[in-house]
Ligand SMILES: [Zn+2]
């Protein structure tokens with residue numbers, strides 16, 4: 427099990443320094459740089475871009491409580507004007523990783539109440555796999571429609587140029603009777 431996870435997850439962390447005594451605590455500043463692209467086509471943290479994780483591990487009765495601040499910089503393009511942009515993401519998460527014994531062997535007379543078994547995170551030996559929590563924290567904070575700036579005016583649908591580069595009053599009115607009456611007007615393509 428452990429080797430399988432180690433092969434597929436870039437966010438495995440070895441907790442061997444943390445004694446399995448409730449109340450013990452360790453803190454780490456980690457940087458991950460080989461994790462595959464995180465995000466969507468329009469906006470993603472490149473696969474080799476640093477993802478910083480300030481991690482606090484606390485031993486509790488059932489396992490290891492991981493509290494983290496994760497941050498990274500996504501690159502993409504503005505959905506309105508297609509300019510390249512970067513977007514800084516920072517988010518916190520807290521997850522409990524159960525000791526394997528707690529997870530797999532329910533003590534007699536006790537039920538571990540789990541809302542959804544799939545969401546229960548278990549340690550794998552001394553390892554915790556931060557992959558899910560880190561990806562969720564980052565992806566859920568990436569805007570679906572990234573903008574270079576809040577009030578980006580986007581592109582003129584007529585010529586595809588940026589509104590910001592076009593003169594005031596720029597329009598495409600081919601066949602528009604109102605404009606046909608204006609002598610001397612010269613369109614941007616004339
Ligand atoms: Zn824009």
Ligand SMILES: [Zn+2]
Pocket residue numbers: 582583584585586587596597598
């Ligand atoms: Zn135009």
